[in-house]
Amino acid sequence: MSSAREVIRDSPNVIVRFNEPHRIYQPRAALILRYSIEGIDNEKVRAVERSVLWYTEGKGEEDLGVHFFERLSDRSKPTPTLTAGSFSTQLPFSPLSYEGVIVKVRWCVRVRIFFEGSRDFVSEHVFEMGQIPPANTGGGRLP
Amino acid sequence: MKLPRFFGKKRGHRRTGSQAWGSFGEGLFYCGLLVIGLIFAGLLLSGLAVPEWRSGHNFIQTRCTVVGKGLSRHTVINAQGTSVQQWQPCLRVRYQALQLTRDSWSKPLRGGMLNDRPAALKQLAAWRLGEELTCWYDPADSQNVVLERGYNWWMWSMALVLPSVLIIFGGSGLMRAVRVWGKSEERRAASAGLPELFESTDYSPAEAPGYPGVPTCDDLINSPGTILRYRLPVESPESWTLLGFGLFAILWNAVVAVLAVGAGLDLLGGHIDWLLFALLVPFVAVGIASISIFLRSLVLASAVGTSQLEISDHPLRPGQRYDVLLGQGGSGTFRTLKLYLEAEEQATFRQGTDTRTERLIVWSRQIMEWKDMQLTPGIRFETRVSIDIPVDAMHSLTSEHNAVSWRIVVQGTPERWPSFTRIFPVVIFPSADNRLLPLEKRSTPNQELTP
Numbered sequence: 001m002s003s004a005r006e007v008i009r010d011s012p013n014v015i016v017r018f019n020e021p022h023r024i025y026q027p028r029a030a031l032i033l034r035y036s037i038e039g040i041d042n043e044k045v046r047a048v049e050r051s052v053l054w055y056t057e058g059k060g061e062e063d064l065g066v067h068f069f070e071r072l073s074d075r076s077k078p079t080p081t082l083t084a085g086s087f088s089t090q091l092p093f094s095p096l097s098y099e100g101v102i103v104k105v106r107w108c109v110r111v112r113i114f115f116e117g118s119r120d121f122v123s124e125h126v127f128e129m130g131q132i133p134p135a136n137t138g139g140g141r142l143p
Numbered sequence: 144m145k146l147p148r149f150f151g152k153k154r155g156h157r158r159t160g161s162q163a164w165g166s167f168g169e170g171l172f173y174c175g176l177l178v179i180g181l182i183f184a185g186l187l188l189s190g191l192a193v194p195e196w197r198s199g200h201n202f203i204q205t206r207c208t209v210v211g212k213g214l215s216r217h218t219v220i221n222a223q224g225t226s227v228q229q230w231q232p233c234l235r236v237r238y239q240a241l242q243l244t245r246d247s248w249s250k251p252l253r254g255g256m257l258n259d260r261p262a263a264l265k266q267l268a269a270w271r272l273g274e275e276l277t278c279w280y281d282p283a284d285s286q287n288v289v290l291e292r293g294y295n296w297w298m299w300s301m302a303l304v305l306p307s308v309l310i311i312f313g314g315s316g317l318m319r320a321v322r323v324w325g326k327s328e329e330r331r332a333a334s335a336g337l338p339e340l341f342e343s344t345d346y347s348p349a350e351a352p353g354y355p356g357v358p359t360c361d362d363l364i365n366s367p368g369t370i371l372r373y374r375l376p377v378e379s380p381e382s383w384t385l386l387g388f389g390l391f392a393i394l395w396n397a398v399v400a401v402l403a404v405g406a407g408l409d410l411l412g413g414h415i416d417w418l419l420f421a422l423l424v425p426f427v428a429v430g431i432a433s434i435s436i437f438l439r440s441l442v443l444a445s446a447v448g449t450s451q452l453e454i455s456d457h458p459l460r461p462g463q464r465y466d467v468l469l470g471q472g473g474s475g476t477f478r479t480l481k482l483y484l485e486a487e488e489q490a491t492f493r494q495g496t497d498t499r500t501e502r503l504i505v506w507s508r509q510i511m512e513w514k515d516m517q518l519t520p521g522i523r524f525e526t527r528v529s530i531d532i533p534v535d536a537m538h539s540l541t542s543e544h545n546a547v548s549w550r551i552v553v554q555g556t557p558e559r560w561p562s563f564t565r566i567f568p569v570v571i572f573p574s575a576d577n578r579l580l581p582l583e584k585r586s587t588p589n590q591e592l593t594p
Contacts, residue, residue, distance in 0.1 A: 027573060032355050036365065049327055049329060049330060050331040051333065053329060053332070054355075054356070056542060056544070056545040058488075058490055058545065059490035059492055059501055060489075060490030060491050060492050060501075060544040060545040061491060061492050061543070061544035061545075062544070063542035063544050063545055064328060064329075064332050065332065065355055065356060065542070066329050066332040066333040067355070069329055069330065069332075069333035071330065073567040092353075092354075092355050093353060093354050093355075093357075093573050094354045094355055094357045094538060094540075094572075094573045095355060095356035095357065095538070095540050096537065096538060096573055097366070098537050098540070098547070100486050100488050100505060100537070100547065101503055101505050102490045102492055102501055102503050103489070103540070103545045103547060105540065105544070106219050107354075110329055112327050112329065118325075120327070122327070128419055130573070131535070132535060132536075132537045133535050134507040135486075135506065135537070136505055
């Protein structure tokens, strides 16, 4: 399993573990993710949103497509129940991750934590879907 | 309580605004529109529409006698700050209401306000003292009497349309702002159904079913080919230029024709308007020039003949080979005729108040080139070639602001005419075989700390 930890001062640490060691997935593959949130101390977690999505980067405005979304906000659940968990989803056929010149497509898992009050914290973990080589390099590409 | 920050994260070279403050400002704006619409509607309804409706439905009909006549004067301050007098004929009538005899001034509906006092007096003369008329009085206030009933449809349309537009626009915007308030962008993007009605009317391209982000190719497979399966539609930049020149020439010369007819009628009447004639000279010159440019473009576009492309299958898939039939009409010698496969990235972004689209060809491969071709009129050049879609090609992508488009391009250089480019869009779907590419072994640390 591949894992990553996001550390920001005064922010929670979100540890995620992907089922693919190199975080490279084929279309229609199963993505299984385990996560745990640390460093929230005594802050009360109101809800946790976990999503699998793609977004565009580059020169254009950002476009975003959500493939999987789940919000856990059961107030009866104690905070530890919300701050650790796992989910799985079957990835779609498209769009594939793409490193273009002015258009880029990224896939990621986001874990967004909502605290009591209005504060929220988001942790983003990029993975790749498909294996398209970057544009502007290799045979046939324009210089 | 901590207030939301004014600025969000920095993406690329742009700083995105704070979502919370943005939603608040947007909500405030739409709330303002809604309130203005409601106030406007209230004023129009209570001041104009309701009294008119009440006089049509609640007022009681009776007979009255004209006992007095007069002109009501209104002083109106116009935009230049000067005052203008307006006149309206008024009648004083006597009638029986609720067992009592009433005398009251009534304003007849017809005529309305007049700027010309003699005209108002002339209108007033139509009524004679002692004349018996039908009138309607308000049972709640018997002094309130009208001599005509009916609806001012213009006023009713204004009362309904203008506030309705503000209320609908403001209300839907406010609902949208409330709906997204406090919700993450993932949650908003994931929500579907009724709330989508309240989304802004941004262009959302059609996606192929089951393939998010991939454009549909329905428009590209609705024309069968003569030899191969589909005939591809052409997207020629020259055609749009030609259409632009044509429209300009038509509109401009229509204006010139109107001016010329006016000048001609003056001339026939023995009156010469030198200013109009002086104006006509440059207008006619531009009109002639626009027709010449349009005709030249038309000759250039049609002289080299049409290009036609047929393909053996569609949509295309990476790693597959497809047959393409190129048909080129025209006459004379072509120095070169080239066929390309290209990928173009398109990014739409806002720059100030402008929306700009940047296009960049990121992949191009020449499929075939023919040199020194001699085309015979009436017999088109036809050739069949194969196109290999690279196994690692990015599929066609379409989203609201970004796109990756594939196309087959025909570039020709006739000996006697300028070069031309004709574009035939195609759609590449992701590979049906996910295992075409072996995954590279990339070194990703098992435990990674990212600040």
